Amino acid sequence: MMKRFNFNTATKAMLGAGLLSLLLAGCGGSDGKDGEDGKPGPVGLDISQATTLKATLEDVKIDNGTVSVDIVLTNANGVPVTGLEQYAQINAIGLGIAKLTPENGKGYKTPQWVSYINSVKAADPARKLANYSYTDGKDSAGNPITKEVKFTPGDAIQANIESSCKTTCLTVVDSGVYRYTFQTNLSSLTAIEGLDLTYDPTLVHRITLELQTDGSKDAKLVNSHIDFLPSDNFREAKAEETRTVVDLEANCIKCHSTNYSDTSSTAKPLALHGGRRIAIANCQVCHTSYSKDPETGSSIDLGAMAHAIHKGTYIMVGYSGTAYDFSGTMAKAAAENGYPQYNKVKDVSERVTLPVSIGNCQSCHSTDDKGPVDAASFKHHKGLACASCHMSGFNPVDNSEWLTQPEGQKDRGFVGNYFHYYATPEIDGIPGADLVNVYQNGGCTSCHAADGEEGSAKYHLAKANVTKSVRDEYAYKLGNGTFDVSGNKLTFTVQWHSDVAPKDDKAVKELWLVAAALDGEYKIGYKSSTFGSHPGRFSVNLVKEYPAITMVQDGKTLTYTISGITQPDMIALK
Incomplete structure (x- = not known):
């Protein structure tokens, strides 16, 4: 239902009638007839006077590929906020739209978001990072251990949102209610090889909003989303029908904060892309499984990227050209051998460490009643997420042999070949893991688990489960x-x-x-x-x-x- 914000009509009618009788008495007479009630006037607070903003999305429509959604804008007290359509101090209005697509393959695979708004980015020569080396400890003989960091730049698909239209795409529906009509038409999308962009109304869809005014990183910064099912009269999707594996409050805020103006803390507040994106649901629409960083070849899939960042092995180049190095090795290489591309002012090079083991999945994936409905989906493997730990530092250039399967075996691609044929304990990124042995002994369900089964989680959670058992005992x-x-x-x-x-x-x-x-x-x-x-x-x-x-x-x-x-x-x- 559309939300409306009007004063009580009967109250306004009584006030109007009382004022009219006074005026008539002052004129010296009355004709004995009451006038008709006037229409209620607009109610709301102009956006220039609002100190806080809240936004919800509703009333989605998709007609012949044209997508529209209503933005209901209020302050923190629920008072409608007016004047957005002509406000000059808007920093950002960005909306995205994606569909939740099922995944094929052996065992159950969690569905993935596919954005309808995408582009193919070529590596910018001015922003590409050169390979470099650094020392990391000493071997048993006391000699320094040299490690190489090598990148695989190239064309990359990147999911995106609309952000250039701003108020031009807005029309006023009611006091504090604005209809945004997407410039992107789902019937005329540019084809991208390997990406199915067909509009399927039977799938759950998501529309996201980011809104920022007056340069505010707190009170006047809004992230919002709506998940809906077009084939069922665009009704809002139930929690179990959509996908949110981690929850901001239940998981991330254990370490991070929501004080987006404070960047001095050790665990930074989760306000990214210029401090405008703060909600995980919004992140999922762009950080899709197929999106990559063209300058480094790093995946920007949300799961793979989050794992690698928290493990301290992630490097990418942002939109502004800033190099984000969560391993801290760029600064180390600059100090050791004058790595020429490191810029102390522009680059973010910081060694990320965790107060818990990266292998303790439940540190971030809450499966208690505080986590999201599908929190347990992390138990079902996704190649990119697995590779972010097990294949840390490996790439198709230095390990080109993994592009070819052993004779008589099925070609499973670079990542698949590694896990099935080459991931021995000696080279795997997780000490002691013997994935090849698991595969050779028929343990397929260890990774390719059916819906509701543990899969590889029984290995990842073994230490945590034993620890809890020992503490209880x-x-x-x-x-x-x-x-x-x-x-x-x-x-x-x-x-x-x-x-x-x-x-x-x-x-x-x-x-x-x-x-x-x-x-x-x-x-x-x-x-x-x-x-x-x-x-x-x-x-x-x-x-x-x-x-x-x-x-x-x-x-x-x-x-x-x-x-x-x-x-x-x-x-x-x-």
């Missing part, structure tokens, strides 16, 4: 401690999970106790041979520190005593 409770000033001894209890004490359980390698002065001022003199002491605290491994530690066991209750502590005053146990 080895749960314990620490009791209060007492300190004997005369004997300089600390005594405390641990309620253990079994009758086998930690020092006698071969599975327990370390069990650390941390003792700290409550106000951090006091120096604790005990020194652990396995860790050490610091002003105000010390740590000790309860498994190894004998005979400095004594332990008395009564079933599952363990009473520990640590001697040799000096000047402790008040301490707290953790």
